[in-house]
Amino acid sequence: MKRIVALLLAVILIVSLVGCGNQTENEEESDENTEEGAEVNNNPQDTKPKTDAEPKTAVDLILEKTGGKIYGVCHPNENYMRLKDVGLGWVRFDIPYPYEADGRTIRSEYTQFKNRAREYTKNKFKVMAITPYPKDFMDIGGYDPGDSANAARVREIVVFLINDLRDVIAGMQISNELNHTGHIRPFTTLQQSADFIGLQAKALYDVRGDIIVGYNSAGYSESWTNLMKPYLKYMDYVALDLYYGTYDNGTLQNYVNDINKLYRLVNKPILMAEFGYASKGSPTAEDRAAKLARYGYASEAEARADIVNLVEQLPNTFKTLIKTNYPNTADWANAVFVTYANHFYGYNKRIPADSWIDVDLAEENITHDEEGQANYFRQLIPLLMEQKCLIGFFIYCWKDRTWCLTCGYDDCPNETSWGLVDDSGNRKKPSYYAVKEAIAACKEQDAVT
Ligand SMILES: [Zn+2]
Numbered sequence: 001m002k003r004i005v006a007l008l009l010a011v012i013l014i015v016s017l018v019g020c021g022n023q024t025e026n027e028e029e030s031d032e033n034t035e036e037g038a039e040v041n042n043n044p045q046d047t048k049p050k051t052d053a054e055p056k057t058a059v060d061l062i063l064e065k066t067g068g069k070i071y072g073v074c075h076p077n078e079n080y081m082r083l084k085d086v087g088l089g090w091v092r093f094d095i096p097y098p099y100e101a102d103g104r105t106i107r108s109e110y111t112q113f114k115n116r117a118r119e120y121t122k123n124k125f126k127v128m129a130i131t132p133y134p135k136d137f138m139d140i141g142g143y144d145p146g147d148s149a150n151a152a153r154v155r156e157i158v159v160f161l162i163n164d165l166r167d168v169i170a171g172m173q174i175s176n177e178l179n180h181t182g183h184i185r186p187f188t189t190l191q192q193s194a195d196f197i198g199l200q201a202k203a204l205y206d207v208r209g210d211i212i213v214g215y216n217s218a219g220y221s222e223s224w225t226n227l228m229k230p231y232l233k234y235m236d237y238v239a240l241d242l243y244y245g246t247y248d249n250g251t252l253q254n255y256v257n258d259i260n261k262l263y264r265l266v267n268k269p270i271l272m273a274e275f276g277y278a279s280k281g282s283p284t285a286e287d288r289a290a291k292l293a294r295y296g297y298a299s300e301a302e303a304r305a306d307i308v309n310l311v312e313q314l315p316n317t318f319k320t321l322i323k324t325n326y327p328n329t330a331d332w333a334n335a336v337f338v339t340y341a342n343h344f345y346g347y348n349k350r351i352p353a354d355s356w357i358d359v360d361l362a363e364e365n366i367t368h369d370e371e372g373q374a375n376y377f378r379q380l381i382p383l384l385m386e387q388k389c390l391i392g393f394f395i396y397c398w399k400d401r402t403w404c405l406t407c408g409y410d411d412c413p414n415e416t417s418w419g420l421v422d423d424s425g426n427r428k429k430p431s432y433y434a435v436k437e438a439i440a441a442c443k444e445q446d447a448v449t
Pocket of ligand 1: 342405414
């Protein structure tokens with residue numbers, strides 16, 4: 001028995017040291033067995049009684065449900081032939097809140113979603129469907145989903161969705177990036193976000209059937225993940241959205257590191273729910289000065305001093321974003337010139353003197369242009385898929401946009417230049433071919449393992 005205990009401890013140590021990247025099949029088996037082993041080993045951290053409710057959702061069990069690794073894309077269009085040409089088998093988009101304010105009448109937006117999902121399914125794609133945001137419950141449903149008095153209604157909605165969509169979706173992501181404070185309205189704390197996700201995951205657990213259910217996070221966060229810990233037992237997967245090189249400082253290795261760190265924390269199959277790289281966005285000092293001059297300011301200090309007037313002149317999307325998220329005008333200058341400075345000036349986290357400086361993917365020769373974007377996918381996709389805990393990914397995204405979703409500027413590179421095809425949908429960018437080649441190589445690898 002002592003030898004078994006020693007062996008188990010050694011395996012636990014190996015797994016915790018190497019994360020999921022170098023995990024062999026044997027280690028995966030041992031990993032699953034650590035719960036049983038915990039009762040006989042002497043490590044105090046492992047002697048806590050485990051509840052019977054904790055399911056064992058190993059990567060291969062999930063892959064049986066999904067029919068293999070997930071190669072997907074966000075915001076697809078209906079060009080099924082091209083999506084298939086790239087090797088994409090999954091698409092990911094939002095489920096609108098299903099009911100009108102009366103709580104009974106189905107919204108036309110929801111019916112459109114369902115029809116759209118059905119068409120993808122008919123065309124042999126699998127749909128990862130994102131359940132409504134908390135604000136949708138408030139703005140459309142007319143009630144605060146964080147109020148415990150409304151918990152039953154929130155459960156009812158999500159159970160309705162999974163039952164109603166069962167034939168047209170293959171995966172569910174509970175809301176989106178609810179550790180991102182810009183997404184949590186009307187909540188004011190991440191604990192409320194965690195409870196909102198957990199409440200729905202628990203309601204879905206027994207009725208989900210073959211549909212995989214999980215949640216995603218904007219970036220890796222240990223404190224946020226710890227808030228989610230009580231609810232992990234209801235999750236088939238845990239997903240990460242990572243944007244190193246565009247929205248965050250970092251290198252390709254940061255992606256691998258975060259996947260491994262998350263896996264060690266949650267011991268669940270990991271999904272990349274979003275990742276990508278903007279193919280433009282490096283304004284010069286002159287470009288930035290011109291943006292200020294457009295509003296009549298000679299310097300950022302001048303604009304800050306006149307921030308209320310400036311916000312009034314911003315594109316409607318930007319103005320609404322600032323006013324909604326920052327009720328106090330005293331916070332507006334930092335909102336525009338720190339939090340959303342990349343949108344105001346139209347750059348991809350490269351402006352000096354803010355928290356996003358020193359974006360450095362130079363070692364991999366990656367720049368913010370179309371070739372750089374292709375290089376990013378060419379190098380990162382194989383690296384990601386070496387991680388044995390990863391069940392797949394969704395590339396962000398299929399098509400460029402003509403204006404930025406966050407700020408509304410048509411000259412903002414954020415959220416406009418992430419596509420594998422251009423904004424018309426016609427021109428294949430270099431990233432299209434890079435992703436196609438990388439996925440083909442991954443599938444060859446999948447076939448032999
Ligand atoms: Zn923008």
